[in-house]
Structures are given as structure tokens and as C-alpha cells.
Amino acid sequence: MSPSWKFYLNSKDAWDAMLVAVRSATVSIDLEQFILYTDEIGNEFITLCQEKAKQGVRVRILCDAAGSFGLYGSLVPNLLEESGVKIAFFNTFIPGVGNNHTPWLFRDHRKMLVVDSTVAFTGGICLGEAMRSWRDTHVELRGEVVAEMEYEFNRMWSYAHKRRFRSRFKKPAATEGYHYVPNLPLPRRRYLYYTLIEAIRGARHYVYLTTPYFVPDRRLFRVLSLAALRGVDVRILIPRTSDNHIVDVAAHTHFAHVLKAGVKIHRYTGSMIHAKTAVIDDEWATVGSLNLDNVSLRYNFEGNIVSTDKKFAAELKSHFLKDLPQSKELTQEVWEKRGIIQKLKEILVRPIRWFL
Numbered sequence: 001m002s003p004s005w006k007f008y009l010n011s012k013d014a015w016d017a018m019l020v021a022v023r024s025a026t027v028s029i030d031l032e033q034f035i036l037y038t039d040e041i042g043n044e045f046i047t048l049c050q051e052k053a054k055q056g057v058r059v060r061i062l063c064d065a066a067g068s069f070g071l072y073g074s075l076v077p078n079l080l081e082e083s084g085v086k087i088a089f090f091n092t093f094i095p096g097v098g099n100n101h102t103p104w105l106f107r108d109h110r111k112m113l114v115v116d117s118t119v120a121f122t123g124g125i126c127l128g129e130a131m132r133s134w135r136d137t138h139v140e141l142r143g144e145v146v147a148e149m150e151y152e153f154n155r156m157w158s159y160a161h162k163r164r165f166r167s168r169f170k171k172p173a174a175t176e177g178y179h180y181v182p183n184l185p186l187p188r189r190r191y192l193y194y195t196l197i198e199a200i201r202g203a204r205h206y207v208y209l210t211t212p213y214f215v216p217d218r219r220l221f222r223v224l225s226l227a228a229l230r231g232v233d234v235r236i237l238i239p240r241t242s243d244n245h246i247v248d249v250a251a252h253t254h255f256a257h258v259l260k261a262g263v264k265i266h267r268y269t270g271s272m273i274h275a276k277t278a279v280i281d282d283e284w285a286t287v288g289s290l291n292l293d294n295v296s297l298r299y300n301f302e303g304n305i306v307s308t309d310k311k312f313a314a315e316l317k318s319h320f321l322k323d324l325p326q327s328k329e330l331t332q333e334v335w336e337k338r339g340i341i342q343k344l345k346e347i348l349v350r351p352i353r354w355f356l
Contacts, residue, residue, distance in 0.1 A: 004142045008139070015044075017140055019044065027057065027058065028057065030153045031059075031062070032063075033061075033111055034063070034289070035067045035126035037128035041132070050083040059085045060153075061085060062157055064090050065091055077089075091106055091160075111138075114149055124287075131274065136273075136275050137210075139305060152180055180306075181195055181304055192302060192304050196278065206281060207233070212242050213247045213356075215251050224263055237268060238251065249345045255330065264329060268326060269327060276288060279320060285312055285317075290303075295356060299355075
């Protein structure tokens with residue numbers, strides 16, 4: 001079956017499509033979320049999952065214990081279990097519970113939904129009303145790549161239960177032109193990170209990146225700068241102001257250097273832009289949960305769709321180009337005129353930026 005896809009550029013449209021898929025489930029629902037709040041939209045998914053479980057559908061919900069802390073500390077998990085839903089929390093950090101007590105690092109930051117092993121969703125969209133108005137990117141997929149996503153869900157489900165991962169099935173064969181590529185904070189298993197680095201190194205014409213948080217590690221910083229210096233059109237689209245001020249300041253510590261190398265920085269002036277996408281030379285594209293900051297690149301569990309389908313890349317490129325008119329390019333001249341308070345903030349944050 002040839003892969004097919006549909007993009008959603010805001011939370012509401014993605015939520016509606018995901019709810020339609022969940023309602024149609026007859027066999028299985030696997031939901032993996034960094035953030036699942038017990039608010040209006042979160043409760044809509046929770047209630048629907050309970051209903052489907054009572055109908056005999058196998059329902060598994062995997063949430064990060066930090067990102068979904070409100071859910072983790074509530075009575076809802078017990079109610080879900082009573083209705084037949086299996087729920088697990090990744091990397092609990094309450095003292096005495098689990099093996100890792102870090103509320104910031106080594107989180108399951110992925111956002112995935114797989115229904116009946118036939119349709120899947122992934123991207124940057126979480127399940128919480130606070131994100132309803134955000135500009136984001138999520139993708140609905142059908143085809144063989146869904147099996148790869150289901151396989152990776154099973155891997156994380158095993159990790160959450162502190163079990164060695166032994167899938168009942170062999171890892172699915174690679175789908176031509178499409179892969180679900182994980183990023184694990186383990187030696188030599190940052191597959192998505194390495195794939196992105198190699199794609200940028202091979203860029204000949206352009207690199208278009210959209211990320212809510214831009215705090216690159218040394219290697220990413222270097223390959224982006226070198227690409228710009230050799231004449232590649234490197235553009236990074238970020239929020240003018242994100243939902244995390246400290247991370248914004250950490251991003252500012254890199255601006256002078258990347259601007260000097262010729263990288264173009266565009267700051268989105270609309271609602272919070274939370275999309276995590278990259279398009280390179282009309283030939284390579286990715287969308288998923290990976291932010292371009294140290295936490296995502298080095299310390300969290302992430303997952304993206306990576307595609308060499310030119311139509312897929314062209315559509316993501318069109319999203320990027322349509323977002324540019326709603327952004328303002330930051331020039332080196334303007335940045336050099338920033339105030340002394342801003343510069344002092346950057347000095348204070350600089351020592352910890354490798355952990356942001």
C-alpha cells in the first residue's frame with residue numbers, strides 16, 4: 001500500500017481528525033503523548049477511550065509522567081483502568097518510584113496515535129486546551145509506515161514497564177520514501193539527530209527549519225553555519241516569543257554567530273508556532289516531535305517521519321513559505337543594537353544552555 005498523508009496546521013483540526021479515527025476503531029488504539037491534560041479536549045479523548053475499551057477495543061495510553069503530571073497525580077488513571085484502558089507513565093520521578101527522578105531530562109516527548117494498525121498521527125500537537133490556538137504541524141498517515149510507528153510504540157511501552165523490548169513481530173521492513181525515525185538518549189541511538197545532520201551536510205540549495213525552541217548543540221550549530229557559509233539558503237523560523245522565556249534567552253546566545261555565518265532567522269509574529277519541521281532541497285523532509293534544542297536532540301525520546309517523497313517535501317515547503325509573511329526577519333544590524341539587559345540575560349543563561 002503506497003503511503004498517503006494529510007497535514008493539519010493547528011491543534012483543533014488535528015484533534016478533530018484524531019477523534020474521528022478513535023471513534024472508528026474496532027481493534028486497537030495506541031496513544032502516546034507528552035502532554036495529556038484533564039481539561040476539555042483531554043477529557044474528550046479520555047472519555048472516548050473509555051467507551052472504546054468497553055466495546056472490546058484494546059486501548060493503551062502512554063504518557064510522560066512530567067509532561068502529563070496533572071493526569072499522573074489524579075484519580076483518572078484508576079478510572080481508565082477500571083474501564084479496561086491500559087495506561088502507563090514513562091519515567092516517573094516521585095522519590096522512591098521508578099529509577100529516574102529527573103523532571104526535565106530523559107522524557108518521552110513523542111506525540112503519536114495509531115488506530116487499528118492502519119492509520120497513524122504524529123507531529124507537534126499535544127492534548128491540552130492551552131495549545132488550541134497554536135500554529136503547529138501534525139500529519140495523518142496510512143500505509144506501511146504505520147507498522148514502523150506501531151513497532152516504536154511497543155518499544156516505548158516496554159521501556160515504561162521496565163521490560164526488555166521483545167516485539168512479537170520483527171521490525172517492519174523500511175517503507176520506500178518514508179520512515180518513522182526515533183531518537184533515543186542512548187549511545188549511538190540518536191538516529192533522528194544523525195539523519196538530520198547528514199541531510200544538512202548534503203544540502204546544496206536550501207535548508208528550511210521550523211522549531212519552537214532553537215538551542216542547537218555544537219554539531220548542529222556547526223553544520224548549519226557551514227551550510228550557510230558555502231552558499232546554501234539556511235532559514236530558521238522560530239516564535240518571536242515562545243512559552244518558555246529561559247529557552248528563548250538561551251536561543252538568543254546563538255543569534256550573533258549564526259547571523260554572522262549567513263543563517264537567516266525569521267521570528268513568527270502570529271500565535272505561538274510549535275511546529276517541528278525541516279525541508280531540504282525539495283528532496284528531504286521531516287515532521288514530528290523533535291525540537292532543535294539540546295533537550296530534544298540529546299536527552300529526550302523523540303520520533304519523526306522522515307521522507308524523501310518530493311510531493312511530501314513540497315507540501316511542507318509550501319507551509320514554510322506561507323508562514324514567512326507572518327514573520328519578521330532578524331538582521332545582524334538590528335541584533336547588535338539589543339539592550340544591555342538582554343545581553344546580561346544571555347550571559348547568565350549561557351552556562352546552562354547545553355541543558356536547555
